Amino acid sequence: MADLLPLATLVGDAWEDYGLVDSGCGRKLERYGRYRFIRPEPQAMWQPALPQAEWDKADGEFVPASDEDGGGRWYYHRPVPAEGWPLGWREARFTASCTPFRHLGFFPDMAPVWDWLREQVAGKTDPAFLNLFGYTGVGSQALAAAGAAVTHVDASKKSVAQARENAALAGIAERPIRWIVDDAGKFAAREVRRGRRYDAILLDPPKFGRGPNGERWQIEEGLAPLLADCRHLLDADSRALFLTVYAVRMSALAIGELLAQLFADLPGKVECGELAVREEARGLLLPTAIFARWSRHD
Known part of the structure; x- marks a missing residue:
């Protein structure tokens, strides 16, 4: 039984191509290979550990819509390949890209x-x-x-x-x-x-x-x-x-x-x-x- x-x-x-760099105030700062992004994270109710200057280095941020339907859009501070870029985990290889669904x-x-x-x-x-x-x-x-x-x-x-x-x-x-x-x-x-x-x-x-x-x-x-x-x-x-x-x-x-x-x-x-x-x-x-x-x- x-x-x-x-x-x-x-x-x-964390691994070479991914890491949760910091989190707090309802957001998270992550690295995906050479790029860094900010995404909403309601469970990050605490204060961030890193200064704002580190968060300002993010290449883009997903800002959610004001309603509860899960919408929103990406805002880019630096160029990010629209076609994506290669990442890996152990033997696996895959293309990362900024999707309309925030991931x-x-x-x-x-x-x-x-x-x-x-x-x-x-x-x-x-x-x-x-x-x-x-x-x-x-x-x-x-x-x-x-x-x-x-x-x-x-x-x-x-x-x-x-x-x-x-x-x-x-x-x-x-x-x-x-x-x-x-x-x-x-x-x-x-x-x-x-x-x-x-x-x-x-x-x-x-x-x-x-x-x-x-x-x-x-x-x-x-x-x-x-x-x-x-x-x-x-x-x-x-x-x-x-x-x-x-x-x-x-x-x-x-x-x-x-x-x-x-x-x-x-x-x-x-x-x-x-x-x-x-x-x-x-x-x-x-x-x-x-x-x-x-x-x-x-």
């Missing part, structure tokens, strides 16, 4: 998640990995580099195309990665009917989204049935499932209990808690998301 363990914090540290084409706080999943499948012969809501594919690259056969699913044709380009940039275009444009829920349900199984699954769902055929995704409605299907895609020989949840009024304990119930018939443990990024200026931890994960005991 999968036991639910106490709340945990999974911390991401830069990947989610750096997922780095410890990618490391954890690689650890779970280490030593497994020909592990099969499913990346739902795979976006631009850095997580898919991370598992492919660890020897997994990856199924990458995203509802956005543009995102999957970018994921393929990123894989080519990393020199792994010939690795066994299936690139699929599909609604995550419908795809998972079909995989259950096909009798497919996986060794590890990553789910990084948005709060709201649309499938390629107009399918409506609302996390409060769709998460439980999607996780139930994911449970059927795993068995006692599988290794792990990792779920992240962003920007919703939901508790880590709630998704942890949901996962513990769904995985009650499998050996292993269920953990839940927060993802956080360690600030370079003073080591402060900035929370970014909640998570729940299942892993099998060895």
Whole structure:
């Protein structure tokens, strides 16, 4: 039976091409390769550690709209390549760019998640990995580099195309990665009917989204049935499932209990808690998301 363990914090540290430089007063200062950007961060309620002169060195800033619809725009203080610029994480390579959605084409706080999943499948012969809501594919690259056969699913044709380009940039275009444009829920349900199984699954769902055929995704409605299907895609020989949840009024304990119930018939443990990024200026931890994960005991 999968036991639910106490709340945990999974911390991401800086690496060569990314770092959380400073944070405070509802904003965060980050470096993405040679460029620095300021983005809104409501949870940074404290004062910044660095003087304003350091923040003034930012190449651009995303300023949110005055409403609650998540809009806003980028303002640039220095030239930034509109076509993006190359970055890397371990073996992965990808293009960063300033998107209209305030992020830069990947989610750096997922780095410890990618490391954890690689650890779970280490030593497994020909592990099969499913990346739902795979976006631009850095997580898919991370598992492919660890020897997994990856199924990458995203509802956005543009995102999957970018994921393929990123894989080519990393020199792994010939690795066994299936690139699929599909609604995550419908795809998972079909995989259950096909009798497919996986060794590890990553789910990084948005709060709201649309499938390629107009399918409506609302996390409060769709998460439980999607996780139930994911449970059927795993068995006692599988290794792990990792779920992240962003920007919703939901508790880590709630998704942890949901996962513990769904995985009650499998050996292993269920953990839940927060993802956080360690600030370079003073080591402060900035929370970014909640998570729940299942892993099998060895």
